[in-house]
Amino acid sequence: MTHPHRTDFPFLEALLAAPTPVVTEVKRLDSHGYDLLGSRTPVKIVDAYEAAGAPCISVVTGRWFGGSPALLRDVAAITKLPLLQKDFITRKDQVRTAKELGASAVLLTAALLPRSSMRTLVTECLLSGLTPFVEITSEAELETVHHPDECVIAVNNKDIKKRERGGADLGRSLDLLPALRAAGTPCPVSASGIDSPQAAAELLDAGFGGLLVGTSLLRSGAPADWVSAVTRARKELTLR
Template sequence: MNTRFSDALLARKKAGFLPVIPDIKCASPKEGDLLRGRDPVEAAKLLAKAGAPALSVVTEPKNFGGSLELLERIAAETKLPILRKDFITSVEDLKLTKTCGAEAVLLICAIQPFPLLMELYGEALKIGLEPLVEAHTKEELIMAGKTGAKLVGINNRNILELEKDDGTVYATALLAAYKPKDAILISESSIQTPAQAQAAVRAGADAVLIGTAIWQAENMRERYLALSEGL
């Protein structure tokens, strides 16, 4: 039996760590190439060894340099529950997500009307994927609640601007009060320091999702460990 994505986060929290989900992201529209010669599969393995309870893999190719092949390789080689991060808008895409070995899938409120979001949410569950419903505004969080989401993300940046804006964890602090009751909350994007990760948790997040700050570190393992401290 594979571990569920959300259970892995809660287990890490119980063990006394701040659950940090590393985002395996090859490039960012804001920062450009993030790999700087590193192999993303090796980096995923290194972060798994450092204690990451779960991973996120961005598969969008044009702006983020990802691929489904990358997802497949990381799922096979790390055995961790993986979230597929992309701009998913069809049931077909959900099926592919499962085939490639993901446990969870990102559904972004901002990119689809509510009926489609609802359909994708239901289909994801049927296929055996845990949906992470991502919001950036109060309205979107309320929309996430209406889907019945148990796993909710607050994106501190605006994904519609391809995250070129400067987000701050303040977005999590402002919006956390509107999260669906009993949902597990993940604060995503623009978290750079241990203090910011801790601030997101104080604001109500159960876990944080961090890409750029880990990739920009000279020593990814050390940066990962520093961000996970202090629960």
């Protein structure tokens, strides 16, 4: 199979080029159903993310978090930043719809996909010019990833089977990082439960190429300050 060149994948390129590679997120509800947007419109949130220097944005369209495909379409209409659609994608037609709605990347959750489906969906993403953003929680799940060298592979620090309502285990990311590197992903990511700039800085210092931060940034109300704090914390780590 012949894939487009990596430069045809703007989500991956933006993440690799970012000085502080934090994927920010537009999400209506947290895992417990609490409102994260308040009186803020998606326009205000996206403006704040752009001002913070976000390389790309995750848009949660899954119903669990109060999302819908319309939210992705709306965000795509107000920003040129590459967008990740976060939902439970299980069929090729959903990949095509993501592209039509304005996505540059699609979440594929390894825990929910048989190996054959993972192969089909990764292939469909690559042929469509979409970055497969594959979420794993174990080495066994990592082994199911087709073309890992062309995927962003993210460790979910929470348990999807509990609808991400439990606590986060950032140690899971650190434990799996060597396996992600060995698999050849160009951008290993730690996702979910990163609740402070210090934790973010430590994950980046450990060797992660990107982070996905949703709830903490939305609750902070000041994404630029949060990202600046990550930058300061990283500098402090290098001086130790």
